[in-house]
Amino acid sequence: MFGELVDRFDGIFKKLRGAGKLTEKNIRDSLREVRRALLEADVNYKVVKDFIAQVESEAIGEKVLKSIEPGQQIVKIVHDELVALLGHKAEPLAAIDKSPTVYMLCGLQGSGKTTLAGKLALDAKRKKKKPLLVAADIYRPAAVKQLMVLGDSIDVEVFSLDGQKPPEICLEAKKHAEKNFVDLVILDTAGRLHIDEELMAELEQIKEKVTPDEMLLVADSMTGQDAVTLAEQFHKRLNLTGVALTKLDGDARGGAAISIRAVTGCPIKLASIGEKLSDLESFHPDRMASRILGMGDIVTLVEKAQDAVDEEKAVELAEKIKKNTFTLEDFQNQMQQLKKMGPLESILGMIPGVGKALKGVHIDERNLLRVEAMIQSMTPYERQNPQLIDGSRKKRIALGSGNSVQDVNNLLKQFLAMKKMMKNMGKFKIKGIPKGSLPFQM
Amino acid sequence: MLSKLKKLKDSLTKTRDSLFGKIAAVVAGRKLDEELLDELEEVLLKSDIGLPAAESIIDKLRKTAARQKITESHEVIALLQSDIAEILSHNRQEITPSGNTRPMVWLITGVNGSGKTTTVGKLANYFRQEGKKVMIAACDTFRAAAVEQLEIWSQRSGVDMIRAHTGADPASIAFDAATSAKAKDVDILLVDTAGRLHTKSNLMEELKKIRRVAAKVVAPEQIKSILVIDGNTGQNALSQVKVFREAVGCDGLIISKLDGTAKGGVIVAIAKELAVPVEFVGIGEGIDDLQKFDAPAYAEALFNA
Incomplete structure (x- = not known):
């Protein structure tokens, strides 16, 4: 996410770094480029104007011109201002501390409310809370059915009522939740335009009836200049407590994030980055600004890994690496854990430096599937003892997994190389990442 | 046909009021100068038309106005309108079903x-x-x-x-x-x-x-x-x-949800930079809320009441 913006800034600041001396003129030139980049990223016109003015007044002054590395200084100012725009710290969702806590989702059609509702429910389940999904979209054909299917797939109860208006449905749902010891009620309302008087009034009624603890606007990260108006309208009528940005796994530059935040002052609390129900992140303004400036997002990556990796398995694995008894089965396990972390591309994008190195490279996750198929086509004994896979076994595995013998050969070769690498690694004691080695200090 | 045009106009009223309508407000009673051009560019940018398209439209306006010695506000609006209609019209081709090639x-x-x-x-x-x-x-x-x-x-x-x-x-x-x-x-x-x-x-x-x-x-x-x-x-x-x-x-585009305050100015950007025609626009959730895209009518609806 924010990929193209990162590229832009990279280009701009390279120019600045190259310059022997910073003058007011080349600061202005650079800021014109920043303006262009932000506008093309769909940041609202007015927001851009204010941002540029702010940075300019900070940058054009003695402080910058006299500092030893003015280029860095400019980067820092732009970064700081971006962080300021995005909100200083990560704001969590309202705690699920009373039964029931109510989250209400609203937004335009197709912004991703239903998918987000599913993600929130799954997240609650992970935290050992009991969620309830409420189908409050009675307008769009099959919307209730969609939520039912979704709820079914993650084993979460879905509440719906035929022949009732959304405010009544939501109120009944809350009563139902109180009786049934539900921890978190998630209201999935119908998509609506912010200029639709009747439907906006309906949201107000729902809010009045159930008094949600979290009033979230779900906004598509691809939204253009109008993001500002829609956020303003929803905020004016519902007094939002937060914003969730969706579809951040696309190549949208996501300027809407900056606009919405700047205009409403509402914190962006969530980032939704994939179609799988597990692809949900808290929104961290500082990390996001770092990403915009091409500094990677290692913290999110580490958190994701912690979430996806089964600790016991990890200890077991470390032991195996040390003793060099790592098998194809462990390899398969690892791949599955990696998959749990979300789309590979978004994971790699978080590693500092990788975002740029991988520009234009598409990672085909189907390759992973093929590897998995091959491992699954082996017998348990073969997985433990890959050295005994001979020609005829290879042929069988290839046939069984729909690959060629060369593919199987490649896999085995890669596995052996990996094992060799691990053998070397096992000799060192890995004590975690030393403090200060993360690329955040500026 | 008349009612259809009216509907499109109605659905775009917000758009006009909030954006292109501003063009009229911006130019009213003023002479064309650099300051005015800057403000026009701002209005275009706010409609999602994008920087490259906005710059090129303003550039063209500047040149045409200089050549034809145009300074009056209503003439400026007419120029902008015809330019945008032209951008939207080019590269149109018939892709709706006709004749014997079925299906x-x-x-x-x-x-x-x-x-x-x-x-x-x-x-x-x-x-x-x-x-x-x-x-x-x-x-x-x-x-x-x-x-x-x-x-x-x-x-x-x-x-x-x-x-x-x-x-x-x-x-x-x-x-x-x-x-x-x-x-x-x-x-x-x-x-x-x-x-x-x-x-x-x-x-x-x-x-x-x-x-x-x-x-x-x-x-x-x-x-x-x-x-x-x-x-x-x-x-x-x-x-x-x-x-x-x-x-x-x-082969064609359909722009949905144009009934918002959505300005769909990005249509102009797409037509200009990628030359892909818009076929239909969606303007509501009802079954009839779909219209064949008519570039001149659209441009007109954007500028006139």
Whole structure:
């Protein structure tokens, strides 16, 4: 996410770094480029104007011109201002501390409310809370059915009522939740335009009836200049407590994030980055600004890994690496854990430096599937003892997994190389990442 | 026709009031100078027209005005309007079904939540009212209840729908539907596909496959890829058009949700930079809320009450 913006800034600041001396003129030139980049990223016109003015007044002054590395200084100012725009710290969702806590989702059609509702429910389940999904979209054909299917797939109860208006449905749902010891009620309302008087009034009624603890606007990260108006309208009528940005796994530059935040002052609390129900992140303004400036997002990556990796398995694995008894089965396990972390591309994008190195490279996750198929086509004994896979076994595995013998050969070769690498690694004691080695200090 | 134009005008009233309407306000009683040009550029930028298109339109305005010695505000508006109408009009081609090449297959594509399924429902109704024989293929086997949603639309418009169970291979449904459409002498087959972000290469491959497989049944020129874009989308729309065009071609666009304060200025950017024509615009959730795109009428609606 924010990929193209990162590229832009990279280009701009390279120019600045190259310059022997910073003058007011080349600061202005650079800021014109920043303006262009932000506008093309769909940041609202007015927001851009204010941002540029702010940075300019900070940058054009003695402080910058006299500092030893003015280029860095400019980067820092732009970064700081971006962080300021995005909100200083990560704001969590309202705690699920009373039964029931109510989250209400609203937004335009197709912004991703239903998918987000599913993600929130799954997240609650992970935290050992009991969620309830409420189908409050009675307008769009099959919307209730969609939520039912979704709820079914993650084993979460879905509440719906035929022949009732959304405010009544939501109120009944809350009563139902109180009786049934539900921890978190998630209201999935119908998509609506912010200029639709009747439907906006309906949201107000729902809010009045159930008094949600979290009033979230779900906004598509691809939204253009109008993001500002829609956020303003929803905020004016519902007094939002937060914003969730969706579809951040696309190549949208996501300027809407900056606009919405700047205009409403509402914190962006969530980032939704994939179609799988597990692809949900808290929104961290500082990390996001770092990403915009091409500094990677290692913290999110580490958190994701912690979430996806089964600790016991990890200890077991470390032991195996040390003793060099790592098998194809462990390899398969690892791949599955990696998959749990979300789309590979978004994971790699978080590693500092990788975002740029991988520009234009598409990672085909189907390759992973093929590897998995091959491992699954082996017998348990073969997985433990890959050295005994001979020609005829290879042929069988290839046939069984729909690959060629060369593919199987490649896999085995890669596995052996990996094992060799691990053998070397096992000799060192890995004590975690030393403090200060993360690329955040500026 | 008159009522249709009125409806489009009504639906764009907000747009006009909030944006292009400002052009009139900005230029009223003023002479054309650099300051005014800057303000005009700002109005254009706020309509999602994008920086390159806005700069080029303003540049042209500056030159034409200088050459023709135009300084009066109403003349400035007229110039802008005709320029935008011209941008929107070029590269138009007839892709709606006509003549003997039956069936026409429209592959309806787009990112998640752009409004594909609703658009397919409205298109089915549109073509049926034109006296065409229509069939729908429900190839979104990924999203929960997408098929059920489409089924309701097909009942509303009274057209046949080919479906399979969730998780089925969309290409195989497209193949079955194309075969069936051919056998039943259908005029147009509307293929609803799953939403996909254009950055997901595997999903784009799936889309290519649908087109490939359909081409086994009908001639390749009978297949048209139609991209549905959310009218609220900003500059990312350009990227969407580029990537979808590369994958499965892009013969036309449908801009959905244009009934918001959405200005859809990005239509101008797309027409200017990528020369892909807009075929229809969606202006509401009702079955009739779909209109054939008429560039001059659109430009006029943007500028005049």
